Amino acid sequence: MLQNLLAVRFGLTIHRETRQATVFALVVDKSGSKFKEDTDGGGNRLNTEIVSGKAVLTGTRESMEQLAGYISDKLGRVVWDKTGLRGVYEWDPEQLAGDNAPSMFTGLREQLGLRLESRKGPSEVLVIDHVGRPSEN
Numbered sequence: 001m002l003q004n005l006l007a008v009r010f011g012l013t014i015h016r017e018t019r020q021a022t023v024f025a026l027v028v029d030k031s032g033s034k035f036k037e038d039t040d041g042g043g044n045r046l047n048t049e050i051v052s053g054k055a056v057l058t059g060t061r062e063s064m065e066q067l068a069g070y071i072s073d074k075l076g077r078v079v080w081d082k083t084g085l086r087g088v089y090e091w092d093p094e095q096l097a098g099d100n101a102p103s104m105f106t107g108l109r110e111q112l113g114l115r116l117e118s119r120k121g122p123s124e125v126l127v128i129d130h131v132g133r134p135s136e137n
Helices: 001-010 064-075 105-114
Strands: 013-028 047-050 054-063 079-081 088-091 114-130
Touching: 001 054, 013 064, 054 064, 064 079, 079 114, 105 114
Parallel strands: 013 079
Antiparallel strands: 013 114, 047 054, 054 088
């Protein structure tokens, strides 16, 4: 509905295309993963708390693909799941306080045993072909 409104009101025309871009690959660190597979069943949950200005992430029954999607949203860059871990997992990193709380990159490595590698790869982008002044009501 929103796309249709923008097309009618602003003459917006768009298309999607795949371009080479810098992406992140979520991989298991050399030290190995530091969370356990969740076999208890039940619903999934992903929660972020802000502790001393840093995000602390907890997850229950989350796949690595879901975690990669979450990280992608937070970083604004495509993140591929290349961990090879196919189950659902839970993690509850200890609460970090103070100014020494790690960045997402450090927290992933130290708390979950994962890391982000920068790579080049295909990424879908939205291309605006035309947009004009709004039409009158």
